Amino acid sequence: MAEPRAQQVFKNRKAAHLYLLSESIQVGQTKFYDDCGRYNLVQPDKSILLADLLAYVRAEHKQGPAGPGRDLGAEDRQRKIDELDLREKELKVEKLEREKRNEDRKWVERDKVYQREGALVATLMNELRYQIKKVSPLVVSACHGEPERSIEVANLMERSVFDAFQAIYERGEISADFEEENDE
Structure with missing residues (x-):
């Protein structure tokens, strides 16, 4: 329900009733006038406060986006709780995806591992050959x-x-x- 721009107080019951009709809240004039007395909406100067009118609409008509017969405050709270639950679940999914990406970075492809192992073995073999050839005269x-x-x-x-x-x-x-060696 849109609030009137410059008007926080309605001059009389008729102005308040016209405001309700402009907000698509269907209430007959006689019923509204009776409800004004029952809910003590009318001030001593015959004006009606916007806050009192909104409380009346929530209590009596329970209309608006939620529809008739619903508690707007509870629905708003539930909607906020649902939004927070959804956001929490989205954050958990994002965290799991980040952890998965981090975990994936820790792994090395099998071909790369084989290449590295081959390079290590070849380097060790070459260095051992060199050192043994260097020390063989000393051994003899x-x-x-x-x-x-x-x-x-x-x-x-x-x-x-x-x-x-x-x-x-x-x-x-x-x-x-990696080159083939001739053992001659």
């Missing part, structure tokens, strides 16, 4: 062909593997070119 001279000196050989080999891992770590990246 350390053993002097004597099997009792196998502990020295093992220590040298372990040291070469450690050096390989250390070199990879210091470079800070793993990269490899």
